[in-house]
Amino acid sequence: MQIRSPAFKANVSAALADERLQKALEFTRPAFPSRRAAAVADLPEFEQLRDIGRDIKNHTLANLDFYLEIYAANVERAGGIVHWCSTADEARAAVLAICEKAGARTVTKGKSMISEELGINAHLEAHGITPVETDLGEYILQIRNEGPSHIIAPAFHLNRNDWEESFRKVHTDLPADRVFNERRDILTEARTRLREKFLAADVGITGANFLIAETGSSVIVTNEGNGDLTQTLPRVHIALASIEKLVPTLEDATSLLRLLARSATGQDFSVYTTFSTGARRSEDLDGPGEYHVVLIDNGRSGMIGTEFQEMLRCIRCAACMNHCPVYFTVGGHSYGWVYPGPMGSVLTPSLIGVDQAGHLPNASTFCGKCESVCPVKIPLPKLMRHWREHEFERHLSPSAVRTNLAIWAWFAMRPQLYRIATRIGARVLGWLGRKKGRLSSLPLAGGWTAGRDLPTPEGDTFFARYARLQREGKL
Amino acid sequence: MSKDTILNAIRRGLKRGPLPEDQALGLRARMAAHPRHLIPARSRIDRPGQIALFLRNIEKEFGTFTRVPDLDAIPEAVADYLTANNLPSDFAMAPHPELAAIPWSNRPLLTQRPGRAQASDLVSLQHGYAAVAETGTLVLPAAAVRPTTLNLLSDTFMVVLRASRVVGAYEEAWDLLRAENRDERSGGFMPRNVMLVTGPSRSADIESTLELGAHGPRRLHVVLVDDDPAAFA
Amino acid sequence: MTPPSPAPRVALFVTCLVDLHRPSVGFAAIKLLEDAGCRVEVPLAQTCCGQPAYNAGDRSTARDLARGLLDAFGGYDYVVVPSGSCGGMLRAHMPHLFDDDPNTRARADALAGRTYELVSFLTDVMGVTTLDATCAATATYHDSCAGLRELGIKAQPRALLASVAGLTLSEMADAEVCCGFGGTFCVKYPDISTRMVADKTKDIAKTGAGLLLAGDMGCLLNMAGRLQREGSTVQVRHVAEVLAGMTGDLPPIGEARR
Numbered sequence: 001m002q003i004r005s006p007a008f009k010a011n012v013s014a015a016l017a018d019e020r021l022q023k024a025l026e027f028t029r030p031a032f033p034s035r036r037a038a039a040v041a042d043l044p045e046f047e048q049l050r051d052i053g054r055d056i057k058n059h060t061l062a063n064l065d066f067y068l069e070i071y072a073a074n075v076e077r078a079g080g081i082v083h084w085c086s087t088a089d090e091a092r093a094a095v096l097a098i099c100e101k102a103g104a105r106t107v108t109k110g111k112s113m114i115s116e117e118l119g120i121n122a123h124l125e126a127h128g129i130t131p132v133e134t135d136l137g138e139y140i141l142q143i144r145n146e147g148p149s150h151i152i153a154p155a156f157h158l159n160r161n162d163w164e165e166s167f168r169k170v171h172t173d174l175p176a177d178r179v180f181n182e183r184r185d186i187l188t189e190a191r192t193r194l195r196e197k198f199l200a201a202d203v204g205i206t207g208a209n210f211l212i213a214e215t216g217s218s219v220i221v222t223n224e225g226n227g228d229l230t231q232t233l234p235r236v237h238i239a240l241a242s243i244e245k246l247v248p249t250l251e252d253a254t255s256l257l258r259l260l261a262r263s264a265t266g267q268d269f270s271v272y273t274t275f276s277t278g279a280r281r282s283e284d285l286d287g288p289g290e291y292h293v294v295l296i297d298n299g300r301s302g303m304i305g306t307e308f309q310e311m312l313r314c315i316r317c318a319a320c321m322n323h324c325p326v327y328f329t330v331g332g333h334s335y336g337w338v339y340p341g342p343m344g345s346v347l348t349p350s351l352i353g354v355d356q357a358g359h360l361p362n363a364s365t366f367c368g369k370c371e372s373v374c375p376v377k378i379p380l381p382k383l384m385r386h387w388r389e390h391e392f393e394r395h396l397s398p399s400a401v402r403t404n405l406a407i408w409a410w411f412a413m414r415p416q417l418y419r420i421a422t423r424i425g426a427r428v429l430g431w432l433g434r435k436k437g438r439l440s441s442l443p444l445a446g447g448w449t450a451g452r453d454l455p456t457p458e459g460d461t462f463f464a465r466y467a468r469l470q471r472e473g474k475l
Numbered sequence: 476m477s478k479d480t481i482l483n484a485i486r487r488g489l490k491r492g493p494l495p496e497d498q499a500l501g502l503r504a505r506m507a508a509h510p511r512h513l514i515p516a517r518s519r520i521d522r523p524g525q526i527a528l529f530l531r532n533i534e535k536e537f538g539t540f541t542r543v544p545d546l547d548a549i550p551e552a553v554a555d556y557l558t559a560n561n562l563p564s565d566f567a568m569a570p571h572p573e574l575a576a577i578p579w580s581n582r583p584l585l586t587q588r589p590g591r592a593q594a595s596d597l598v599s600l601q602h603g604y605a606a607v608a609e610t611g612t613l614v615l616p617a618a619a620v621r622p623t624t625l626n627l628l629s630d631t632f633m634v635v636l637r638a639s640r641v642v643g644a645y646e647e648a649w650d651l652l653r654a655e656n657r658d659e660r661s662g663g664f665m666p667r668n669v670m671l672v673t674g675p676s677r678s679a680d681i682e683s684t685l686e687l688g689a690h691g692p693r694r695l696h697v698v699l700v701d702d703d704p705a706a707f708a
Numbered sequence: 709m710t711p712p713s714p715a716p717r718v719a720l721f722v723t724c725l726v727d728l729h730r731p732s733v734g735f736a737a738i739k740l741l742e743d744a745g746c747r748v749e750v751p752l753a754q755t756c757c758g759q760p761a762y763n764a765g766d767r768s769t770a771r772d773l774a775r776g777l778l779d780a781f782g783g784y785d786y787v788v789v790p791s792g793s794c795g796g797m798l799r800a801h802m803p804h805l806f807d808d809d810p811n812t813r814a815r816a817d818a819l820a821g822r823t824y825e826l827v828s829f830l831t832d833v834m835g836v837t838t839l840d841a842t843c844a845a846t847a848t849y850h851d852s853c854a855g856l857r858e859l860g861i862k863a864q865p866r867a868l869l870a871s872v873a874g875l876t877l878s879e880m881a882d883a884e885v886c887c888g889f890g891g892t893f894c895v896k897y898p899d900i901s902t903r904m905v906a907d908k909t910k911d912i913a914k915t916g917a918g919l920l921l922a923g924d925m926g927c928l929l930n931m932a933g934r935l936q937r938e939g940s941t942v943q944v945r946h947v948a949e950v951l952a953g954m955t956g957d958l959p960p961i962g963e964a965r966r
Contacts, residue, residue: 225691
């Protein structure tokens with residue numbers, strides 16, 4: 001996927017001016033938090049489960065090499081094949097090789113963020129294989145050649161007209177005078193069209209929400225059933241999974257599943273939670289004849305042992321972005337790559353470099369809402385701050401910021417000089433605002449005053465007044 | 476090899492070599508014991524309560540149910556459901572002995588086609604292996620007698636489930652599977668596929684508004700056979 | 709909780725923004741603390757809690773400033789801050805600046821343990837339940853992020869405001885959603901910040917309240933500046949001003965003395 005993160009500020013300006021997007025954000029914004037809150041209120045043990053979820057993931061990460069080997073052995077015991085891939089290139093090549101060996105012409109796909117990260121679709125297309133996204137949201141994005149704007153609701157930024165217009169453009173074999181009276185009509189057309197694709201596909205590619213070492217299973221969670229059709233109907237199923245998806249046992253996965261849907265959509269459980277273990281057994285009447293797991297590192301192992309290791313607990317529920325006031329102001333595309341919102345602001349610099357994604361961890365107020373809803377308690381603000389530290393150390397932060405900070409720090413380290421400087425500042429500003437108590441513009445403060453007035457100081461600093469009162473014996 | 480590259484990178488991060496054998500033993504023991512974590516109190520209730528919770532959750536998730544006293548009553552319940560919803564009377568049916576043993580001839584207008592589902596099937600009838608009261612979730616392990624396509628391809632998905640197979644929490648369903656299922660290929664207990672199904676298919680991808688029947692079934696109907704004396708209050 | 713006895717020695721951490729912008733909040737804090745039975749001192753060696761450096765990724769400056777605070781605020785029973793954000797810095801963050809320095813870490817932990825945000829100190833430590841203050845207004849209260857999520861401040865200001873004669877509280881929707889201030893965020897990303905505070909002022913307007921209160925100067929300046937830019941007549945004050953009964957002769961934030 002093309003990286004547009006360095007243009008974050010321009011992306012934001014465009015997003016703020018995009019009425020369609022702003023309307024979609026405003027409409028969707030209250031839904032996720034209220035649904036999650038209701039689901040959490042209905043499960044008194046939810047807070048304890050968050051601790052358990054964190055601990056399961058921490059335990060797995062501390063022994064990841066061990067569990068990966070067990071996992072791979074169990075996949076193979078069940079007739080599956082594991083393809084270990086260090087890099088995105090290796091993963092793309094592995095997927096292509098499986099498809100070519102199967103003589104694949106079309107490939108159906110379940111929703112997978114790692115697939116977006118790897119750019120699987122473009123790679124397959126370049127080699128004459130047609131990938132078809134089957135998650136409704138991903139399907140329309142593929143038609144429109146857009147990336148997802150959210151990790152679980154990839155197309156929520158589009159409205160009904162967008163759907164209709166896109167469908168008319170590509171489903172040209174259908175009557176041009178057909179009417180879309182309601183959402184149902186859009187859904188029915190997509191369902192019919194994609195059903196044909198499911199039946200025709202040679203290979204089905206899904207992601208994985210979890211891998212289970214004990215059984216060699218991959219787990220996907222969907223509501224539409226598209227992922228299940230993708231992995232059930234074609235001759236070959238490929239599960240794409242990054243290494244941190246692993247957990248040791250079914251019981252571990254189960255505890256995390258209790259957190260996942262509640263944190264994501266506010267459902268108690270997703271409609272389909274499916275555990276795939278190996279290829280079709282000889283006596284089975286359906287299911288794929290080949291089962292491959294493309295096991296991907298692509299930068300994860302480099303996070304282990306660093307201050308960003310905790311990010312590898314992430315189960316991609318989207319609760320952080322669902323509750324993020326910045327995300328719901330700028331939308332997902334502003335972040336400029338695959339993963340938006342707070343989790344993206346930590347993960348993206350790890351995967352594409354902080355020199356590319358430096359804005360992301362800075363564009364946070366550190367309000368802490370994300371951390372408070374994270375099902376595995378990732379301290380997202382703290383990790384974003386660590387990225388700021390890296391930027392500061394590498395002199396990637398803007399020089400004006402560094403200079404201002406240095407001047408301020410020099411005074412702040414010297415209380416007596418600081419008193420004098422602040423007293424002058426307070427008096428000057430207070431004098432400037434003496435008529436109204438505020439300023440509507442101020443040189444060098446355009447960032448503030450573009451959208452709000454600047455309340456001016458009372459006139460003298462606390463310490464000046466305090467000293468005066470002490471002198472006068474009034475304290 | 477990439478496998479070694481990945482494992483070595485992880486070990487570098489963890490600042491150690493391969494896991495020492497004594498620690499590996501501990502982890503193998505943990506996997507063998509597969510300890511349960513916290514199980515929410517909501518399903519830690521008596522049998523009648525668990526059945527009621529299961530049925531409440533089926534409805535919460537937009538499913539429907541009929542409760543019947545025994546297998547003999549199933550044909551009528553199925554026929555009534557199909558008629559009430561204007562659905563065709565022929566359906567794909569899991570080739571499971573328990574379903575075959577149902578006296579379908581009581582309702583000669585119903586036509587069952589045992590086997591996997593085809594794309595043209597409007598209605599399917601699956602054998603319920605077990606169900607989880609905690610969230611109204613059906614547990615459907617793939618088997619020759621329980622093809623996966625039945626869960627997915629039809630518009631209306633019916634499941635025959637014995638009340639005695641309703642458990643409180645997911646972990647209890649895993650225990651059933653561990654105890655009852657042998658998978659010859661892997662030597663373990665997991666079949667190729669286990670689907671946990673909670674309500675009919677749905678999507679909120681179009682304007683963040685929920686619609687039922689996205690790619691999978693639009694209707695989910697459970698026929699619950701009251702074979703569990705303890706389940707009666 | 710029984711109030712500590714006898715009169716605890718409390719150091720007031722004034723904070724940069726109160727010092728520069730709103731000294732009256734500092735004096736309100738002194739009054740409230742003294743009324744609650746504390747002996748209040750204001751250590752003169754204090755400047756800033758270090759958040760601007762800390763959140764800009766300049767850990768070394770943050771550490772230097774923190775060492776100064778450890779010296780300035782040693783030896784008091786409590787340190788009280790009229791700000792959830794600076795309080796959160798001292799309580800939740802500062803000790804971790806010294807994770808690699810056990811001796812300083814221990815001092816920082818000790819300071820963190822003695823540091824409280826003003827309003828929660830009054831209720832949770834001093835056991836204050838009612839105040840002798842009057843303010844005839846319908847007010848709405850914004851929960852500042854750090855106070856709310858790092859220090860658990862939610863019920864305390866509302867409890868004390870309930871005892872202010874003449875004051876009615878009208879809760880806004882999304883009172884817990886960030887106002888978009890975020891320290892330097894508001895000038896680094898002014899577009900986003902402005903949109904966020906505009907969302908906030910919509911919620912404020914919907915309450916019909918004539919007075920907006922919060923416990924953090926940063927948020928207050930941000931919201932006041934936006935309300936005034938929009939031509940709103942809602943007045944904005946630090947909660948301590950109301951609790952100390954100082955609204956009579958102190959103009960609201962961003963308004964001139966008449």
